[in-house]
Amino acid sequence: MPTGGIKDIAMARFPKSEHLYLRSEIDALFTSGSTSASVFPIRGVFRSVPYVEGPRVKVLVSVSKRHFRLATDRNRIKRLMREHYRLKKTDFISQLPEGVGIHIGFLWLSDKMSDQVRIENSISTLLNIISDKIILASRKSSVGQ
């Protein structure tokens, strides 16, 4: 089991303050100029915000009732996505440029349950894509200035 040492394990927390729950922030995420990327069966919607204080990344996880009728299945998927984000997020946050916070929404696209390996891979590639895009955007803006 490749782990990055005791310190990294200890960093892998996901408390309430890192959840995205304010209605205004959620509306902003889904309406105004946010970017999205899909790695089936997960779609990531994200937008960068100026970072002031608190957690740098806020995340929400959503599974539509259309895809899974039973609440048990929805809970299962959401828990797995949260869990794998928790395990992968440390590297992602360390790569972010200074002064940038980010809001992410992970949306489930499939109608079927997936195994854990697939969810884990999807989450990690999504995080890579997002960090690449963010870094690119921040470079562009700094060049533009």
Place this chain on the structure above:
RNA sequence: GCAGUAGAACGGUUCGCCGCACAACAUGGCUUAGUGGCUAUGGUUGGGAGGAAAGUCCGGGCAGCAUAGGGCAACGCUCUUCUUAAUGGGAAGUAGGUCGUGAGACUUAAUGAUGUAGAAGAAAAUAACCGCCUAGAGUUUCGAUUUUAGGUAAGGGUGAGAAGGCAGGGUAAGAGCCUACCAGGAAAGUAGAGAUACUUUUGCUGUACUAGUAGCGAGCUGAAAGUCCAUGUAAACCAGCGAUAAGGAUGGCCCGUCCGAAAGUUUUAAUCUUGCGCUGGAGGGUAGGACGAUAGAACGGUGUUGGCAACAGCCCGUCUAGAUAAAUGGUGAACAAUGUCUCUUGUAGAUAUUACAGAACCCGGCUUAUAGUUUUGCUGCUUAA
């Protein structure tokens, strides 16, 4: 032992690591005269989904709104008694029907009018068309036949149904007219808390449909209810004051200048009404936070009393989730249960599976889903004694 039937209980366990929401404590910070309050935490400890948490089908609590009192309409329920906070739940019973060898299962049950019906038929409820019988009159080929007045529900035909069915007596012919048996109704008696059951009496007895009617119940909405805090401010509303104004424009500010609202009723004024300005009140909406919101018709008891039972009383013990874009998860191992395979046939090994399903204001019931396990009563078959 096998098969079945009606219930009841459980519905994975243990350890390690990482994580989640909640509570208490600890520590730090801010604040207060102080108790305290707020806040943070790579800190410690604690407990953290269900028997159905589901469907939202009933009922109750709780909340808001409405409401003098009463009635009608519309709505719900409908064998009896008991039980429950409860009206459709539950228990014990009653009378029928269907299925099963049986234990049992399923099912129906207020009452039906003075209303409606109509192909057929004379007639659909004060029944006489044909037929049968009696009497009178006429005709007569003496066989009968026509007609008038009556009696008659046995026979014919129609119909789902024709005066309860069937047999005997009876009669001019017939008829519950009388009698026996059978089915139903009514009354009385006996038993029962009652639905009913049994006995006796009574000649009382047409079909189908309709909830018209009777009794009982119930205001409406639903926690996205509702209450509060802070933020913030258009129009309209209420109260007070003003109009010799308040206020506005210009301007960085002050002075100054300019703008600025009165109208109606009445002879006039006041009052009044409408309008204008200001202040205060009250207040809709948006996003945020707190309460509602978790100790109760609570749960457990081979405790006890009453009861056939559902259930009720008393006694003893226990504290048992509380989120709000919504916690209860991931992972490593061991075990358990069940199925399959293997051969070394066992307290074996390998492998697979472990259901239905996630609290959302709280309770009670009902319904539906459910791998597997345990258990009680009873039934049938078989074997042994």
